[in-house]
Amino acid sequence: MTSRHLPSHPEPALVDGLGRHIDYLRLSVTDRCDFRCIYCMADDMTFMPRQALLSADELYRTAALFVRAGIRKIRLTGGEPLIRPDIVTLCQRISALPGLHELVLTSNGSQLEQLASPLAAAGVSRINVSLDSLQPERFRQLTRHGRLERVLAGLDAARHAGFAGIKLNTVLMAGRNDDEIVPLVRYAITQGFDISFIEEMPLGEVGRARGENFMASADIRRQLERHFRLEDSDHRSGGPARYVRLSDHPGTRVGFISPHSQNFCGSCNRLRMTADGRLLLCLGHEQGLDMRALLREHPQDDQPLLHALHTALQSKPARHEFETDQVQLVRFMNVTGG
Numbered sequence: 001m002t003s004r005h006l007p008s009h010p011e012p013a014l015v016d017g018l019g020r021h022i023d024y025l026r027l028s029v030t031d032r033c034d035f036r037c038i039y040c041m042a043d044d045m046t047f048m049p050r051q052a053l054l055s056a057d058e059l060y061r062t063a064a065l066f067v068r069a070g071i072r073k074i075r076l077t078g079g080e081p082l083i084r085p086d087i088v089t090l091c092q093r094i095s096a097l098p099g100l101h102e103l104v105l106t107s108n109g110s111q112l113e114q115l116a117s118p119l120a121a122a123g124v125s126r127i128n129v130s131l132d133s134l135q136p137e138r139f140r141q142l143t144r145h146g147r148l149e150r151v152l153a154g155l156d157a158a159r160h161a162g163f164a165g166i167k168l169n170t171v172l173m174a175g176r177n178d179d180e181i182v183p184l185v186r187y188a189i190t191q192g193f194d195i196s197f198i199e200e201m202p203l204g205e206v207g208r209a210r211g212e213n214f215m216a217s218a219d220i221r222r223q224l225e226r227h228f229r230l231e232d233s234d235h236r237s238g239g240p241a242r243y244v245r246l247s248d249h250p251g252t253r254v255g256f257i258s259p260h261s262q263n264f265c266g267s268c269n270r271l272r273m274t275a276d277g278r279l280l281l282c283l284g285h286e287q288g289l290d291m292r293a294l295l296r297e298h299p300q301d302d303q304p305l306l307h308a309l310h311t312a313l314q315s316k317p318a319r320h321e322f323e324t325d326q327v328q329l330v331r332f333m334n335v336t337g338g
């Protein structure tokens with residue numbers, strides 16, 4: 001029997017100082033990546049020292065602790081989670097936690113051809129795969145190192161691996177890939193995937209002015225309306241995306257993640273943990289809790305960690321305050337865990 005079939009754990013739910021129920025943890029398992037996407041990383045990144053990163057046992061203990069505290073959905077992310085050699089075993093261990101409803105994962109797809117089936121067998125129920133272009137040369141430019149054919153092969157393997165859902169994530173940038181909105185949606189339709197379009201967020205100095213390429217979700221939607229009949233949907237995936245359905249293609253949902261144009265903080269149910277064990281209360285604030293220090297100071301006793309978690313939650317910020325072209329946080333997205 002997997003964890004999904006066990007009754008919920010009786011520990012009290014996690015509630016923040018504003019009464020928001022927190023049941024979703026995004027856990028970054030590495031800050032490293034084989035790509036250098038232009039909106040996520042600088043060309044010459046300095047990564048965290050290896051000993052700063054949480055070990056597999058520390059990640060597992062963190063997951064277990066949060067599930068005990070009331071977390072019901074965990075997303076493994078990064079950096080690129082699939083470049084961790086122990087990722088499949090880690091997924092097996094976390095997905096078996098009693099009380100966890102769903103283990104999901106976000107990946108750039110570069111290793112998915114080999115790993116899709118083992119991950120599905122390890123209890124990962126759904127995956128999100130980033131895909132910003134269907135043109136090989138442009139894909140290479142946007143990711144600086146990525147090979148489109150490997151990601152497409154990975155997506156093909158994922159389609160056969162038995163996941164309950166596969167979603168593409170596309171960061172749209174005016175003048176860079178906004179001519180691919182319709183081709184990307186058509187690709188999602190033919191494969192039976194969902195797709196979400198994400199507004200670029202100003203995290204980290206990546207060497208270009210972000211405002212230049214900013215594209216609002218409403219403009220994407222307008223473009224789609226010229227080609228498809230859209231119906232609003234009240235579907236929520238537990239994350240910040242708002243969805244529409246395509247009336248003529250019921251197998252595909254199109255999501256919009258709009259941190260700028262449609263603030264989603266009022267219903268925020270999420271916490272993030274960086275790969276070095278910093279619990280971030282909000283994507284747009286530095287405020288957090290050094291869980292790694294607590295994990296290492298109290299190797300046998302979870303009580304101080306649970307106490308610190310409940311206390312920290314009381315100061316979860318009401319909202320992020322991103323502007324489109326200003327870098328407000330030095331933290332990069334690969335550190336934050338997207």
Ligand code: SAM
Nearest residue numbers: 039040078079080107108130169200201333338
């Ligand atoms: N490497 C994996 C991937 O690319 O899917 C997981 C980590 S990545 C940081 C998670 C998501 O964050 C990706 O969908 C990526 O497109 C998105 N992302 C990265 N930097 C971003 C930014 N500055 N603004 C908006 N989305 C961003």
Ligand code: SF4
Nearest residue numbers: 033035037040079108
């Ligand atoms: Fe790597 Fe994902 Fe960031 Fe691209 S978005 S550089 S794939 S972590």
